[in-house]
Amino acid sequence: MRDFDEFTVTEAAVARVRQAPDPRVREISEALVRHLHAFVREVEPSFEEWQQGIEFLTRTGQMCDDKRQEFILLSDTLGVSMLVDAINHRGAEGATETTILGPFYVDAAPEAPLGAKISAGMAGEPLLVTGSIASSDGRPLAGAVIDVWHSDDDGYYDVQHLEEVGGLALRARFRAGEGGRFHFWTIKPKAYPIPHDGPVGRMLAAQGRHPWRPAHVHFMIEAPQHRKLVTHVFVAGDAYLDSDAVFGVKESLIRELEPLPAGVAPDGTTVDRPYFHLYYDFALTPEREARGAA
Numbered sequence: 001m002r003d004f005d006e007f008t009v010t011e012a013a014v015a016r017v018r019q020a021p022d023p024r025v026r027e028i029s030e031a032l033v034r035h036l037h038a039f040v041r042e043v044e045p046s047f048e049e050w051q052q053g054i055e056f057l058t059r060t061g062q063m064c065d066d067k068r069q070e071f072i073l074l075s076d077t078l079g080v081s082m083l084v085d086a087i088n089h090r091g092a093e094g095a096t097e098t099t100i101l102g103p104f105y106v107d108a109a110p111e112a113p114l115g116a117k118i119s120a121g122m123a124g125e126p127l128l129v130t131g132s133i134a135s136s137d138g139r140p141l142a143g144a145v146i147d148v149w150h151s152d153d154d155g156y157y158d159v160q161h162l163e164e165v166g167g168l169a170l171r172a173r174f175r176a177g178e179g180g181r182f183h184f185w186t187i188k189p190k191a192y193p194i195p196h197d198g199p200v201g202r203m204l205a206a207q208g209r210h211p212w213r214p215a216h217v218h219f220m221i222e223a224p225q226h227r228k229l230v231t232h233v234f235v236a237g238d239a240y241l242d243s244d245a246v247f248g249v250k251e252s253l254i255r256e257l258e259p260l261p262a263g264v265a266p267d268g269t270t271v272d273r274p275y276f277h278l279y280y281d282f283a284l285t286p287e288r289e290a291r292g293a294a
């Protein structure tokens with residue numbers, strides 16, 4: 001067949017990719033062609049606009065290296081990352097809600113004992129974080145591995161200016177103790193703009209959007225026979241909770257930071273200045289239930 005036109009080219013392209021031997025490749029390819037063609041039909045781009053689109057995607061790819069993943073930022077800022085996350089966590093009843101991983105996770109963060117201070121001397125308001133890890137059926141998960149990471153008092157992650165900071169900071173890996181409980185000391189995280197000096201930042205500006213994320217602490221929690229939990233706890237009252245640039249906020253993940261006076265803290269530490277306390281109980285989905293929901 002030849003002489004394709006506006007009315008016949010979509011069906012021809014769908015029929016061509018339908019030849020894929022792998023059924024999943026076939027399904028994905030068909031949907032890709034159908035939705036791309038529908039997008040072009042709706043937008044009716046001029047040649048100049050189509051070229052600009054190609055250049056935008058080219059620059060997005062060129063911006064990627066081992067430290068910067070502009071395509072993930074694109075997925076995040078268009079709400080696609082949260083959509084994929086939601087689809088993959090259907091029916092996780094009783095478990096802590098999940099949210100975006102983000103680009104600042106470091107595998108193999110330093111292990112630290114419960115109660116450790118992870119601020120590595122950085123300036124900021126002291127924060128005690130306490131909580132527990134349990135299975136969604138209520139069983140405490142002593143020994144669960146808890147990875148935490150968050151931004152500093154200026155809204156930067158250690159990996160964004162490692163030389164200045166002198167190494168990893170505001171991140172650590174803990175093991176939950178008796179009753180699944182954990183606690184550590186750090187400084188209050190601040191809101192920050194996602195990296196916006198590339199094509200995604202220009203896209204946000206063109207769309208009249210800001211690049212900010214509300215202040216949060218990231219958690220990645222793993223325990224045997226349970227689904228890995230990737231989430232954040234957000235700071236109540238933050239100005240960006242309703243306009244997170246990457247759509248990551250969930251009501252159930254917001255907590256007040258309780259201001260407390262200097263003195264003996266709940267973990268027995270004596271503190272000589274006022275501090276804040278953040279408390280969160282996490283619940284993980286048993287592997288069996290996760291498989292059933294998939």
Ligand code: BEZ
Nearest residue numbers: 076101102103104194246
């Ligand atoms: C973060 O929370 O670290 C993050 C998430 C998405 C894009 C940029 C940063």
Ligand code: FE
Nearest residue numbers: 102104216218
């Ligand atoms: Fe973050």
